[in-house]
Structure formats: structure tokens, C-alpha cells
Amino acid sequence: MKKFVVFAVSMAIMAISSSAVIAGDATKGAKLYKKKCKACHTIDGKKKVGPTLKGVLGRDSKNAGKLDEAGLTTWLKDPKKVFPKSKMAKLFKKKLKDGEIADLVAYLKTL
């Protein structure tokens, strides 16, 4: 019985930590947005250097393609792969880590 409890607890911990990686943390994403994206993107519907990120999830973008969760992840990994002439790829050189991308996507979903 004791063994089973240890097993169950460790499975639960694994489930929580792996879903955290996949689901991302919107609070961290909001901080990342302020640090890395705000210079070019608003979240209130106004255009800045790039299009607003308000309601971005599910958007069919002329340049960035279908921005569902997978599309946003691909875009944030490397915009050039989706849109070779991307201004964002030219201007925003910093590479985002996979965890940061997951956090950003979780945040973008709330906008």
C-alpha cells in the first residue's frame, strides 16, 4: 500500500510538472510580453510596429498564417519560417526558449 501511495504521488507530480511545460504560465507570459513584445505590439487593439495581439489566438493572418496554438508557437520560434520577409524576424533577434514560448502562448490566449 505504501509503495502504491509513493507511486501515485510521483505520477501526480509528473503529471503536474509536464502539463506545466505544455500549458505554459500566463502570468509569466504577461511579464515576458512587457519585457520583449510591448515595444512593437499593443494588447488594446491598436496597431504599433506590428499588429495588435488582442484576440490573436485563432486569427488568420495574411503574413503569419493560422495563429492557433501551434501556429503561434511556430511563429514565436522563428517567424522567418512562416514569413521569409518578416520584419519581426529582422527586428526581434533574441531567441525565445521553449518554456518562454509556452508561457507567451498561454498569455496570448487570454487576450
Ligand code: HEC
Ligand atoms: C521589433 C518589433 C517587434 C517585436 C519586439 C516583436 N514583434 Fe511580433 N511582429 C512584429 C511585426 C513587424 C510583425 C508583422 C509581421 C512581420 O513583418 O513580421 C509581427 C507579427 C507578430 C505576430 C503575428 C500577428 C499577425 O496578426 O500577423 C505575432 C503573434 C507576434 N508578432 C507576436 C510577438 C510576440 C509574442 C513578441 C514578444 C516575444 C513579439 N511579437 C515581439 C514586430 C515585433
